[in-house]
Each structure stands twice: as C-alpha cells, then as structure tokens.
Amino acid sequence: MxxxxxxxxxxxxxxxxxxxxxxxxxxxxxxxxxxxxxxxxxxxxxxxxxxxxxxxxxxxxxxxxxxxxxxxxxxxxxxxxxxxxxxxxxxxxxxxxxxxxxxxxxxxxxxxxxxxxxxxxxxxxxxxxxxxxxxxxxxxxxxxxxxxxxxxxxxxxxxxxxxxxxxxxxxxxxxxxxxxxxxxxxxxxxxxxxxxxxxxxxxxxxxxxxxxxxxxxxxxxxxxxxxxxxxxxxxxxxxxxxxxxxxxxxxxxxxxxxxxxxxxxxxxxxxxxxxxxxxxxxxxxxxxxxxxxxxxxxxxxxxxxxxxxxxxxxxxxxxxxxxxxxxxxxxxxxxxxxxxxxxxxxxxxxxxxxxxxANLDATRGLLFADAVAGRLAKHLGREKAHALVEHAAGAVRDSGRSLREVLAEDPSLADPALRAALDSAFDLGPAVAAAALWADRGVAAARQAAAALADEAPG
The missing domain is CATH 1.20.200.10 (Fumarase/aspartase (Central domain))
Known part of the structure; x- marks a missing residue:
C-alpha cells in the first residue's frame, strides 16, 4: 500500500x-x-x-x-x-x-x-x-x-x-x-x-x-x-x-x-x-x-x-x-x-x-493608454489627461475603433505639440527598451545565484 x-x-x-x-x-x-x-x-x-x-x-x-x-x-x-x-x-x-x-x-x-x-x-x-x-x-x-x-x-x-x-x-x-x-x-x-x-x-x-x-x-x-x-x-x-x-x-x-x-x-x-x-x-x-x-x-x-x-x-x-x-x-x-x-x-x-x-493589437490600442496619458499630462496636467484618455477608452470599447482613431478626432488635441505627443505614445520602442533594461538586471541576479550554487557544489 x-x-x-x-x-x-x-x-x-x-x-x-x-x-x-x-x-x-x-x-x-x-x-x-x-x-x-x-x-x-x-x-x-x-x-x-x-x-x-x-x-x-x-x-x-x-x-x-x-x-x-x-x-x-x-x-x-x-x-x-x-x-x-x-x-x-x-x-x-x-x-x-x-x-x-x-x-x-x-x-x-x-x-x-x-x-x-x-x-x-x-x-x-x-x-x-x-x-x-x-x-x-x-x-x-x-x-x-x-x-x-x-x-x-x-x-x-x-x-x-x-x-x-x-x-x-x-x-x-x-x-x-x-x-x-x-x-x-x-x-x-x-x-x-x-x-x-x-x-x-x-x-x-x-x-x-x-x-x-x-x-x-x-x-x-x-x-x-x-x-x-x-x-x-x-x-x-x-x-x-x-x-x-x-x-x-x-x-x-x-x-x-x-x-x-x-x-x-x-x-x-x-x-x-x-x-x-x-x-x-x-x-x-x-x-x-x-x-x-x-x-x-x-x-x-x-x-x-x-x-x-x-x-x-x-x-x-x-x-x-x-x-x-x-x-x-x-x-x-x-x-x-x-x-x-x-x-x-x-x-x-x-x-x-x-x-x-498580434495580441498587442487585440485591444485596438488601449495597451498604450498609460503612455498616452503620460505624454499628454506634460501639456494638460495629469488629472485632465487621465480623464481624457479614460473617456477615449470608453469610446474605443463602444465603437470598435482604435484608440488612435478616437483621439485623432478629439478637437481638444488638435495642437501640433499634442499630436506629436500622441504619435510618440504609440511607439513600442520605449516600453520594450525599459523592459529589456530590467530583464538584463533580472538575468544578472539569477546568474549570480546560479554561480553561488556552483561554487558550493562538491568537487
């Protein structure tokens, strides 16, 4: 048994x-x-x-x-x-x-x-x-x-x-x-x-x-x-x-x-x-x-x-x-x-x-909402930028359009500086670069732990 x-x-x-x-x-x-x-x-x-x-x-x-x-x-x-x-x-x-x-x-x-x-x-x-x-x-x-x-x-x-x-x-x-x-x-x-x-x-x-x-x-x-x-x-x-x-x-x-x-x-x-x-x-x-x-x-x-x-x-x-x-x-x-x-x-x-x-596009750009709010906050203030993006996100879910399309139609964002901020917010590069930086640090810590185990192993 x-x-x-x-x-x-x-x-x-x-x-x-x-x-x-x-x-x-x-x-x-x-x-x-x-x-x-x-x-x-x-x-x-x-x-x-x-x-x-x-x-x-x-x-x-x-x-x-x-x-x-x-x-x-x-x-x-x-x-x-x-x-x-x-x-x-x-x-x-x-x-x-x-x-x-x-x-x-x-x-x-x-x-x-x-x-x-x-x-x-x-x-x-x-x-x-x-x-x-x-x-x-x-x-x-x-x-x-x-x-x-x-x-x-x-x-x-x-x-x-x-x-x-x-x-x-x-x-x-x-x-x-x-x-x-x-x-x-x-x-x-x-x-x-x-x-x-x-x-x-x-x-x-x-x-x-x-x-x-x-x-x-x-x-x-x-x-x-x-x-x-x-x-x-x-x-x-x-x-x-x-x-x-x-x-x-x-x-x-x-x-x-x-x-x-x-x-x-x-x-x-x-x-x-x-x-x-x-x-x-x-x-x-x-x-x-x-x-x-x-x-x-x-x-x-x-x-x-x-x-x-x-x-x-x-x-x-x-x-x-x-x-x-x-x-x-x-x-x-x-x-x-x-x-x-x-x-x-x-x-x-x-x-x-x-x-x-493909999955990055599944939410029709909503994945970039945080980046958009951060870019717009420099021009509109944090609270106003957050409210604007939150409202746009609701429109995305209701209409099926992309976040970029909804924001492009917002007259309060017609200023060229705001348009430029929007364009940069939808760039994957900065987010991936930040993740890669921390990935390198995590790998270094893991390799250090592995090396300590190897050093302790019986000969």
Whole structure:
C-alpha cells in the first residue's frame, strides 16, 4: 500500500524523480541510520568510551540484508523504526562489542541525524537541477529581451513589455530561492546527539567532545544544545521547499495561460505522446505546468504539519515529531518533480513572437493608454489627461475603433505639440527598451545565484 504519490509506482514518476525517491527510500533510511551509529562509535572511541573496533564492525553490517517487512511490522509495535533497526544491527555485532553499541544515544538522535543526512543528499539533487534551470531561463530572457509582448495585470492587458522581461522575472524569483539554499543547508544540516532527555548524561563531561567529533565525522553541524524539541530547522527546510515550488509555480501559471488557445504565445516543448487527451485527439495539454501547480497546491499543507510540530511538549513530544516524517520527504519529492519540469520548460519552451505582436493589437490600442496619458499630462496636467484618455477608452470599447482613431478626432488635441505627443505614445520602442533594461538586471541576479550554487557544489 502506498500513501503518498511520490512513493507510488504508478504516480511517482509523474510527481518526483527516481533519484529523489531513492534518497528517501527505506533502504536509504537504513543506510543513514547505520552511518549515524558508525560515526557515534568512532567519536566515542576517540574519547575511550568504546573499543576502537566497534565503528568498523557497525559499518560492516550490510543493511541490504535486513528484512524490511519484518522491520516494518516491528515498527508498528515499537512506534519508531529506530528500535527494531538497532536490535537487528546489534544482533549482527560480535558479542564483545555489542555492549558499547548506541551508547548514550536515543532513538530520536538516530532518526534526526539520519534525516539530516538524507536531506543533505536531497538538497544536493535540487541544487544540481537549479543551476541548469536558471541558465535556461536566463538564455530565454536574453534571447527575447526585446521581443514585444503584452503586460497583463488582473488578467487584462496593461501595457507593453518584452517577453524577455517576463522570463527574467521567473528567473529572478527562482534565483531568490536558490540564493537562500547555501545558508539554509548550513543551519539545517545539524547532527543530533543528546540522549534520552537531551543532556547526554550517559557520557558525562565527555558529552560535548563526543558530540562535536560525531558531527565532524558525518560532515554535519553541531548543535549547542539538544534540538529534540526545537524543530525550527525542519520548518525552515519545509518552508524553503514550498517557496521554491511557489517560485516555479509562478512561471507555470504564466506559461499555462500563455499556452491557452486564445493566447497561444508559448507552448510547452513537444514530446510525442505527452499531453494528449483520452477524448480529444487534438489536445496538447501543459503537463509540466500541471505537475508544478499540483506540487504547489499540496506543499502548504505539509509545511503546516511542520509548523504544528513546533509545539513540542517538554523534552520530547507525542506525535508531533513523528508527523515530520509524513511531511518532509513528500515536500522534497514534490520539489524534485516540479524542478524537473521547470528545467524542461526553461530549456525547451516554444515562443511565438508573431502571436505576441498580434495580441498587442487585440485591444485596438488601449495597451498604450498609460503612455498616452503620460505624454499628454506634460501639456494638460495629469488629472485632465487621465480623464481624457479614460473617456477615449470608453469610446474605443463602444465603437470598435482604435484608440488612435478616437483621439485623432478629439478637437481638444488638435495642437501640433499634442499630436506629436500622441504619435510618440504609440511607439513600442520605449516600453520594450525599459523592459529589456530590467530583464538584463533580472538575468544578472539569477546568474549570480546560479554561480553561488556552483561554487558550493562538491568537487
């Protein structure tokens, strides 16, 4: 039985990637829990608390030989997967070493540290996809920095922009999420070694040194005090994932609208057999946008679960900490699937400049109303110019004539200086040039975020 689509053989390939599913697989969880115990044994051996051979014996246990169904049945009995796992590993250790196994630690130390290791791998997968996605969007924005298109507000035509400007907005938004990742990893990827109530009392005065050596062995951060009941780092991770998905969803929302039949300014990359309809053979549905927007719709609920888990009672709560297991892996899975689709869009989006030009004329010149009012305001004053253009816009809608035609017939605009102002207002050039300027700035910010991710990547 599968409860979450990312884990499903049927739906998983749609909503996540095989690599991300692997990071949070049961076998991966067992492997990270074993890595935690091996690191603990090494750290304790440094302080003379356990034999030096224990770490090697622990690391030598083959988690692939552990019986997953049996561990699952025992997890239902114990309430956590850690307890049956520890018993299974201990049974495979030499009797003279088993007594030092898991010394001073508690089940939550194992689970939280293992999750931190899984999150490290998961963040690395996302970072590896973010770079190419940003690069694709930047190239798209640069290629169309001066391609005129409609700027839309409240679902209606507003004023001219360039398509490159729109793509640069997408890139900058995703780049903001990418730029936050290095700091997030530094804060979130922290080892947990605190013992039953957070004081690591079993190790006495050697506790802090063992904790530091343990974290160092795993390449994780060191907490100044137990974080068993301090769950803000999990909330921060979940919120970042939801923010990333949201930034991708902004792009997907725009593309889905621009790809609609009535607009038809862009289309998702064509892949044979993708996006068809069981009833309508002509359909080419925006599948990438669908996956991204489905992830965006689901993400806030998982973040809410993580926020609720912050109300942890005393040194360990009932149920709240365990609820994180139901929220963080699905969030990573959804983010991976959404980012995969976003990369495909960034690198292969079909753009139709001719259709963009045609749509610029759809409102018969009303798209230039703001520019007209601005030019006339220099001669008539802002309030009078705005009222005049507003009245002319009404005449355009009532008569079907163009804004330029209506204004040309207005006797109050017969002055040659006003005629010249009108002529300049209907020139696309200044609006596109302004959009291109800001597109360049957005691209620069996105490229900077991508470069920071590349600099941080493992060699």
């Amino acid at each position: 599968t409860f979450f689509p990312p884990d499903s053989t049927l739906l998983g390939p749609l909503f996540t990637t095989e690599a991300m599913a692997g990071v949070f697989s049961d076998r991966a969880r067992l492997a990270t829990m074993l890595a935690m115990e091996a690191a603990l044994a090494r750290a304790e051996a440094e302080s003379g608390l356990v034999p030096g051979t224990l770490a090697g014996a622990v690391a030598a246990v083959d988690t692939d030989t552990l019986d997953l169904p049996a561990l699952g049945a025992k997890t239902a009995l114990s309430g956590v997967p850690t307890i049956p796992f520890l018993k299974a590993v201990e049974a495979r250790l030499p009797p003279d070493l088993a007594g030092g196994f898991h010394r001073g630690a508690t089940t939550q130390d194992v689970a939280d540290t293992a999750l931190a290791l899984q999150m490290r791998d998961a963040f690395a997968l996302l970072a590896a996809e973010l770079g190419p996605t940003l690069d694709g969007l930047c190239r798209l924005a640069e290629a169309h920095r001066a391609t005129p298109c409609v700027g839309r507000t409240y679902g209606q035509h507003g004023a001219p922009i360039s398509f490159g400007f729109k793509a640069a907005v997408w890139a900058a938004g995703i780049g903001e999420a990418a730029a936050a990742l290095p700091g997030l990893r530094e804060r979130v990827l922290t080892a947990s070694l605190a013992g039953p109530v957070g004081t690591l009392a079993a190790l006495g005065e050697k506790g802090p040194a063992v904790s530091a050596a343990f974290a160092r062995a795993l390449g994780l951060g060191v907490a100044p005090i137990a974080w068993h009941a301090r769950r803000a780092r999990m909330v921060e991770a979940g919120a970042w994932l939801a923010t990333l998905i949201g930034a991708l969803a902004k792009m997907a929302t725009d593309i889905a609208n621009l790809a609609s039949t009535e607009v038809a300014e862009v289309a998702e990359p064509y892949v044979p057999g993708r996006g068809g309809s069981s009833a309508m053979p002509h359909k080419r549905n925006p599948v990438s946008c669908t996956v991204i927007l489905a992830a965006q719709a689901a993400a806030p609920g998982h973040v809410g679960t993580l926020l609720n888990a912050m109300a942890a009672a005393h040194e360990r709560p009932v149920g709240l900490w365990q609820a994180e297991w139901l929220a963080l892996p699905p969030l990573f899975g959804l983010a991976a699937g959404a980012l995969r689709e976003a990369r495909a869009l960034a690198e292969g989006l079909e753009v139709h400049p001719d259709r963009m030009l």
